[in-house]
Amino acid sequence: SHFIPEKPLYEQGCILLPHLATLGWGVGPGGEIINTYPYFVVGVVHLVSSAVLGVGGIYHSLIGPDTLEESFPFFGYDWRDKNKMTTILGIHLCLLGIGSYLLVLKATVFGGLYDTWSPGGGDVRLITNPTLNPLVIFGYVLKSPFGGDGWIISINNLEDLVGGHIWVSILCLSGGIFHIITKPFAWARRAFVWSGEAYLSYSLAALSLMGFAAATYAWYNNTAYPSEFYGPTGPEASQAQTFTFLIRDQRLGANVASA
Numbered sequence: 001s002h003f004i005p006e007k008p009l010y011e012q013g014c015i016l017l018p019h020l021a022t023l024g025w026g027v028g029p030g031g032e033i034i035n036t037y038p039y040f041v042v043g044v045v046h047l048v049s050s051a052v053l054g055v056g057g058i059y060h061s062l063i064g065p066d067t068l069e070e071s072f073p074f075f076g077y078d079w080r081d082k083n084k085m086t087t088i089l090g091i092h093l094c095l096l097g098i099g100s101y102l103l104v105l106k107a108t109v110f111g112g113l114y115d116t117w118s119p120g121g122g123d124v125r126l127i128t129n130p131t132l133n134p135l136v137i138f139g140y141v142l143k144s145p146f147g148g149d150g151w152i153i154s155i156n157n158l159e160d161l162v163g164g165h166i167w168v169s170i171l172c173l174s175g176g177i178f179h180i181i182t183k184p185f186a187w188a189r190r191a192f193v194w195s196g197e198a199y200l201s202y203s204l205a206a207l208s209l210m211g212f213a214a215a216t217y218a219w220y221n222n223t224a225y226p227s228e229f230y231g232p233t234g235p236e237a238s239q240a241q242t243f244t245f246l247i248r249d250q251r252l253g254a255n256v257a258s259a
Helices: 017-022 037-063 082-108 134-142 158-181 186-191 196-220 234-251
Strands: 113-115 123-125
Touching: 017 037, 017 113, 082 158, 113 158, 134 158, 196 234
Parallel strands: none
Antiparallel strands: 113 123
8 A cells, every 4th residue: 555645644544644644744834744754764663663562572472481480570560569560550650651751742842743723723832821720621521411511521732732741741641650559448459359360440430431532532632633534533423424415306406595
């Protein structure tokens, strides 16, 4: 397969390139792809990374120690070790916080993000004044997901979106450090099941919630998912469908002006 500049990304079956375009790489005014070299570089980096991961997997499967406790106690664990499990949770939260802040740096320092609402039809711009007001940011979280309020999916500007990631980064890093340096409280020890199957269940439940949120975001929010790259949102598509039927009826001879 190859990229066709004359066609939008969503008509070419691209599911990863729209994310890179949203980050402002290789994009010009109006969402036009003007440079594919950044996409090539990202692809090569992932290809090399996959080779490194593959070699590491083969090493640990065939050559490495059967258990890590003897050689590398930091990486060894038991599912029933509550303190170790919360430490691992804290490390993952810190990694999520770092990842969230990397997006903030991309938006505010390293080139900016693509803003579909920029004057003139959308363009890449630096987010110089992200929203830090907690009343605004957490106001989205406290909104109803029903009745037109839209919950967090109602964000309609990049300042609020980047500000939200700043707060996510702060909370994830703070929570991660807290879980690393503390032990589970007594109520948490009693409330949770401490086994591999339970951790898998908790993780799948969290992933399902994130999946529903991401699907709704992609369906309705063209600030985070610009229509130039991902295709029309649900409301946009329904309006386009109505217009298509209107033209069809007019061509069939219907008097649409008096309808």
